[in-house]
Amino acid sequence: METKTKKLGIVAGGGILPQVLIEYCRHIGRDFFVIAIENNADPNIFTDQIPHKWIRIGQAGSGFKAFAEQKVTEVIMIGTIRRPSFSDLVPDLRTTAFFAKLGMKSLGDDGILRALVKEIEAENMRVVGIHEVIPDLLVKEGILTKHKPDKQALEDIKRGTQVALELGRLDIGQSVIVQQGLVLGVEGIEGTDELINRCAGYRRKGVGGVLIKLRKPQQDMRIDLPTIGTKIIENLHRSGMRGIAVHAGNALIVDEREVIKLADKYNMFVIGINPAEEKA
Numbered sequence: 001m002e003t004k005t006k007k008l009g010i011v012a013g014g015g016i017l018p019q020v021l022i023e024y025c026r027h028i029g030r031d032f033f034v035i036a037i038e039n040n041a042d043p044n045i046f047t048d049q050i051p052h053k054w055i056r057i058g059q060a061g062s063g064f065k066a067f068a069e070q071k072v073t074e075v076i077m078i079g080t081i082r083r084p085s086f087s088d089l090v091p092d093l094r095t096t097a098f099f100a101k102l103g104m105k106s107l108g109d110d111g112i113l114r115a116l117v118k119e120i121e122a123e124n125m126r127v128v129g130i131h132e133v134i135p136d137l138l139v140k141e142g143i144l145t146k147h148k149p150d151k152q153a154l155e156d157i158k159r160g161t162q163v164a165l166e167l168g169r170l171d172i173g174q175s176v177i178v179q180q181g182l183v184l185g186v187e188g189i190e191g192t193d194e195l196i197n198r199c200a201g202y203r204r205k206g207v208g209g210v211l212i213k214l215r216k217p218q219q220d221m222r223i224d225l226p227t228i229g230t231k232i233i234e235n236l237h238r239s240g241m242r243g244i245a246v247h248a249g250n251a252l253i254v255d256e257r258e259v260i261k262l263a264d265k266y267n268m269f270v271i272g273i274n275p276a277e278e279k280a
Contacts, residue, residue: 008032008133009072009125011063012041012052013079016229016254017130019045021078024134033070035063040081057081060116064123075125076133077116077223080191117220129222130252139228139272141248144260147269149243153210155181157245157271160212161278168216174226177241179209193235200239208242214275215250228270229254230262237266248272 008025012018012034018041025032034052036045046052053066067075117127131138143149149157160178163186167173173187177199184199192213199209213226228246236244243263246253249272253259263270 006073007071009067009070009075010034011075011077012036012045013077013081014040014042015079015227017227017252018042018079020137020254021076021130021133022050033067033072035066037079037081041079060119064120067125068123072125075120075127076130077127078130117223127222129225131221131225136256137252137254139246139248139251139253141272141274144256144270144272145263145268147243147264147267149210149245149269149271150207152180152207153243153269156210157212157273158278159183160210160245161214161273161275164212164214165217165275168214168219171216171218174216175211175213177209177211179204180206184209192232196232196235196239196241199241203240208240211236211241211244212273213244213251214247221250226251227254228252228259230258233259233262233266233268233270237268241268243269243271245271245273245278248274 008030010018010021010025010032012022018034018036022032022034022045024030032051034046034050036052036054038054038056041054046054051070053062055062055066120127156178159181160176160183163176163178163183164174167176167186173195175187175192175195177184177186177195182204184202185195187195190198192211196211203209211232213228215221215226219225226247228244228251232244236242251272260270
């Protein structure tokens, strides 16, 4: 059976990616159904023309039931999920059983996501990555912009890659900002945008810093890939940074043409890197 004929279940968090995927499915005529996560997904996306159901994070049971009723065979989890409040987490019976199965092990974000993937696939649905549906979203290797990183920027990228790989190995975050060899900040619970905002206050005189954003070494390609778009370029420019290095083939770029156009406007560089080569 061709992939296009398989009904797609979309678990939608925040950000623009759920809308990009929905519009793509509509464009190619692929059947889909969306589970929209309350307090995360953008309500403006979900008109009467979009088949969907809203649930809290703690209502996984309702989500599984809806996908089963809709005869979904493939599932994509896409978009950002903010740290839930207590009311968001109050579990239904299905979710209670899921957390009981996890036990009291100390699992990071990736561990919980991997366990959720197994749970979904136990329901006879296959979890796929958005790059399997829209492969053009993956960042290409090499310099994408007119502006190129100079010698100092390349050194900052190399330093940032070393830090980001270790950060990812510990399941802490995907991003780090380096300026003139100094690590201004690493991504934790706050996410990349807040990292950039925080580091703006730590900037030193001279050439600006570089954001390095990598997929975690143990991260499943199907879930939570690093993502950049025009918003991150605007934020970097506003914060006095001069470029971004992203994991080639392992990160997503939303609306590549506009991202490059905006970076060129601000004389910033965007480069897709291979961490193995940068680390050497």
